Amino acid sequence: MQRPSEGQISLLCLDLEAGSAALARYAWERSQRCDERLQILHVLPEGLGGNAAQAHRERLLTLLTAVAPEMRKCPVTLIEGIPDELIPIHARDTGVTSILLGRRHRPAIERLYVGSTTSAVICQAPCPILVVPLSAEPAR
Numbered sequence: 525m526q527r528p529s530e531g532q533i534s535l536l537c538l539d540l541e542a543g544s545a546a547l548a549r550y551a552w553e554r555s556q557r558c559d560e561r562l563q564i565l566h567v568l569p570e571g572l573g574g575n576a577a578q579a580h581r582e583r584l585l586t587l588l589t590a591v592a593p594e595m596r597k598c599p600v601t602l603i604e605g606i607p608d609e610l611i612p613i614h615a616r617d618t619g620v621t622s623i624l625l626g627r628r629h630r631p632a633i634e635r636l637y638v639g640s641t642t643s644a645v646i647c648q649a650p651c652p653i654l655v656v657p658l659s660a661e662p663a664r
Contacts, residue, residue: 543658
């Protein structure tokens, strides 16, 4: 098994919606079990602005601390744009070895109109993806 310093890096993509804490918990436990480093990515809506971006960062760090205080030491990246496009680009640019995404159970009509970030990322990802089914826990 490779040591974390030898390049096993998982990219945890969080959107701060329902299920994000469960996904973060799963990613943290997996990283400890598999001896991987963990990076966290949150894609902000375009044009959000400085104060709102800072609020997202604080919310993200609060979530990570609630899951495991050690997660605050993981590199956290916030970028602005469209998640479907930016997650694969970020994964390629940073050389991560896997991507962790959550999948929520949504009504068929909502999936039709909203689309699925997970499905889009799967089609473009430069590395293996682990999709974790999420329950409908309330957003924090």
